[in-house]
Amino acid sequence: MTLYYNRTKGVMSMAYAQQEGTRHTSFAMEDTDNGSRARSHVIVVEDAPETQQAAARQARKQAYLALTGSALLQLPIWGFAMTFGVFQEYLARTNTPRGSASSSGIIGNVQNGVMYLMMPMLFTLLDRGRWSVFRRSVAITGILLSTISFLLSSFSTQLWHSIILQGVLAALGNTMLYSPTTLYLDEHFKAGRATAYGAILSSKNIVGTACPLIFSALLDSIGFRWTLRIWSLIVLITGLAGIGVMPKQSSTSAVRRSPQKVPWSFLKHKTFYIYSIANAIFSAGYGIPQTYLSSYARDTLHLSTISSALMITLFNIPGIISCVGFGLMSDKAGISATANTLISAAGTSLTALLLWGLASNRIEAVLILFAICCGFFAGGYSSTWGGWIKEFEKEAAENNEALNTGMLYGMFNGARGIGYVVSGLAGVELLRAGPVQDSRRWGYGTEYGSLILFTGLSAIVGGWSVVFRGWSKARRCWTMLH
Structure with a gap:
């Protein structure tokens, strides 16, 4: 020139x-x-x-750093929440802190609920305009808040202390860490978003696979107070390490420094409400086995503490594969978001109703099979969100509307948070409701019978979006032809 x-x-x-x-x-x-x-x-x-090659290499490097940092941060963010079932079994058995024997299960579900419910707000604030420059500061503040909350909770003497410190404050800190770092990932993987999300969710399931056995060993050897103190140190070290790996600026930081109007046009489309409601209902059931599977194994099959904790590990292991698998099905195989959702929801429902609900209380192999199969299908559900976002992008393009994918992903997490809150409140009451039949021959006949039925039904309703959207598309095609 x-x-x-x-x-x-x-x-x-x-x-x-x-x-x-x-x-x-x-x-x-x-x-x-x-x-x-x-x-x-x-x-x-x-x-x-x-010059172009150098820019491409730099972009790939930044993308892989974002992926690596996000993968490492899954440990401090989800390590406690995903394996709370092990803590729940210990707290219920020892009644420590006081009041834990009957209602300790609410801690884990409240923590998950608060984390997911806060995500829409944080994703929206940090994704656009003046607040985006504070992402790293927010993430570091989240690490410190989570570390302090877990440390203080080790001195809890009443159940409500743990609910506030672990269920609310630590959850808030984890969300402050998760939201800005996930936005980096979304910006660096525009093309293979579903696969990138799947890779991170697989890392999350690796955490959920290893932590139950680690926590179980620590709880039995040093008790819950020192376990929480050690965990607070792990949160601090791994959190700061993950932040150090993440790129210091987003791929679009220059653009995002100027305030931009938040696009809310997606709220006008019924697709958003269909997927959000289905997501919330599915998540309400998904939180049940995460919380109660370890206790179920101990109470019905009389398994040892380590064997009971192993059930949580078996529940999380298959998600390592299914999270990436469902993402690839969307990005590479071209399977629609609705079909992906149906496969995940139907598989989860059938395994809960037919495996967990039948002979799992008498045959250990059946319970193991349930943990693996349910973990596979339920674990892949979040990976279908990348396909959902593709549909929203298509609708936005057809209507000439702006769409903020990071904020939309935060909204989906918020819907999941509603489900977890419902799961925490309903789980305690359903456990008190007891069996759905008198016979002890089946899982439905145990004190966990109502929980099992709730899990299966909520999962299949979580796939209803497929039927609804399929009917809507068929009706539109019929109208166009006639």
């Missing part, structure tokens, strides 16, 4: 020259002062292909 500027005439002209793959940039300035003319040239030569 050649740029000419004549200060006397106030005229600027530009010309482009491309020769043998090299871009030549020439700046020529003319000035007239007291009859004399001075002319200067500045030539800048750039190799366009090399």
Whole structure:
């Protein structure tokens, strides 16, 4: 490109020259002062292909750093919440702190609920405008808040102490860490968003696989107070390490520094409400086995503490595969979001109703099979969200509307949070309700019978979006043809 500027005439002209793959940039300035003319040239030569390759390499590096940092941060964010079932079994058995024997299950579900419910607000605030520059500060503050909350909860003497410190404050800190770092991931993986989300969810399930056995061993050897103190240290170290790995700026930071209007147009489309309601209902049931599976194994099959904790591990292991698998089904195989959702929801429901509800209280192999199969299908549900977002992007393009995908992902997490809150409140009452039949031959006949039925029914209703959207599309096609 050649740029000419004549200060006397106030005229600027530009010309482009491309020769043998090299871009030549020439700046020529003319000035007239007291009859004399001075002319200067500045030539800048750039190799366009090399520059583009360097930019592409830098973008890939930033993307992989975002992926690596996000994967590492799954430990401090989800390590406690995903394996609370082990804590619940210990607290109920020891009644420590006081009041835990009958209602300790509410802690884990409240923690999950608060985390997910806070995500829409934080995703919205940190994704656009002036607040986006504070992402790292918010994440570091979240690490410190979570660390302090877990440390203080080790001194709890009443159940409500743990509910406030672990269920609310630690959850808030975890959300402050999760939201800004996930936004980095969303910005660096526009094309393979579903696969990237699947990879992070697989990391989350790796955490959920390892932590139950670690927590079980620590609780039995040093008790819950020192276990929480050790955990607070782990949260601090791994949290700061993960933040250190993350890129210091987003791929679109230059654009996002200027305040932008938040696009709320997606609220006008019924697709958002269909998926959100289905997501909340599914999540209400999904929280039940995470919380009560370990206690169920101990109470019905009389398994040891470590074997009971192993059930939570078996529940989380398959999600390592299914999270990536469901993401690839959306990104690579072209399977629709509604079909992906139906596969996940139907598989979860059938395993709960037919495996957990039948002979799982008498045959250990059946309970193991349930944990693996249910963990596979339920664990992949969140990976279908990437496909949902694709549908929203398509609708937005058809209607010439703006769409903020990071904020939309936060909204889906908020819907899941509603489900977890319902799960925590309903779980305690359903456990008190007891069996749904008199016979002790089946899982339905145990004190967990109502919980099992609730899990299966909520999962299948969580797939109803497929039927609703399928009917809507069929009706539109019929109208167009006639």
